[in-house]
Amino acid sequence: MEITFYKYQGTGNDFVVIDNRDLSFPRENTKLVNFLCDRRFGIGADGLMLLNPSDTYDFTMVYYNSDGTESSMCGNGGRCLVAFAHKLEIFKNETTFDAVDGLHYASYQDGITNLQMIDVDTVEVYKTHCFLNTGSPHHVQLVENIGNYNVKNNGSEIRYGAPYFKEGTNVNFVESIGEGAFRVRTYERGVEDETLACGTGVTAVAIAMFEQKQTTNTKIPLKVEGGELEVSFTPTKNGYKDVFLKGPATFVFKGTINYNE
Structure with missing residues (x-):
């Protein structure tokens, strides 16, 4: 099987992307997805995405973790x-598409994507951390000296521990860097390691920091290991709406790869 793919990255979070509008990709083949994401034997990526057709909107997003499992947003x-x-000229400036967590609106200009995330109804605040779902589940925890923090060890302990257990959670460690900005490092389930960026993660961090009164800003710059992102939102009595994740999305290269089971 010969597969044509595209490689993209967003602040160091890298993906194998496949145009699947003809629905030819064997969607249930987890071994194939895992192979394509493998950094030694395949292409290498944090995850794989299919651009599928949609009956109602511009396209449908299907996302897989690098371990081959179909995942949340x-x-x-x-x-x-x-x-x-x-790039495929499916839209010009603005688009609406389906994903596993619902409908998303986005705009694209000069290499910058501004993506509307789902509304957040609930933020669970505890003494040591917050928990919320921004399309994927996220544990958010303030730490000190984040640059030297052991994200992989501490993140994996939280990801598999109580109360998350088998289903697990993504784990974000965050530190204020002044003037309403924060630095974030994330351990991602499915990747089972730290990634250079996590979009739903920084979205969760921004809302959690506002909820915990660590900032009064509703447009929050966030520094991740792979660059900088921005999250904006509107607080309401019933949670947060108009949640947007903004940052660069970069085409890296196009190629073909052969796969034989």
């Missing part, structure tokens, strides 16, 4: 898929 992946759809 990926914010940086969504931003990259929007850039890919723009």
Whole structure:
């Protein structure tokens, strides 16, 4: 089997992207997805996305973790898929597409994607952390000296521990860097390691920091290991709406790869 693919990255969060409008990709083949994402034997990526057709909207996003499992929403992946759809001339400036967590609106201009995320109804605040779902589940925890923090070890303990257990959660460690800005490092389930960025993660961090009164800003710059992102939102009595994730989405290269089971 010969597969044509595109490689994209959003602040270092990298993805294999496939134009699947003809629905030819064997969607249930987890071994194939895992192979394509493998950094030694395949292409290498944090995840894989299919751009599928939609009966109602511009396209449908299907996202897989690098371990081959079909997963919940990926914010940086969504931003990259929007850039890919723009490259394919599916839309000009604005688009609406389906994803596993519902409908998303996005705009794209000069390499920057501004992606609307789902509304957030509930933020669970505890003494040591917050928990919320921004399309994917996220544990958010303030730490000190984040640059030297052991994200992989501490993140994996939280990801598999109580109360998350088998289903697990993504884990975000955050530190204020002044003037309403924050630095974020994320351990992602499915990747089972730290990634250079996580879109749903920084979205969760921004809302959690506002909820915990660590900032009064509703447009929050966030520094991740792979660059900078911005999250904006509107607080309401019933949660947060008009949630947007903004940042660069970059085409890296196009190629073909052969797969034999």
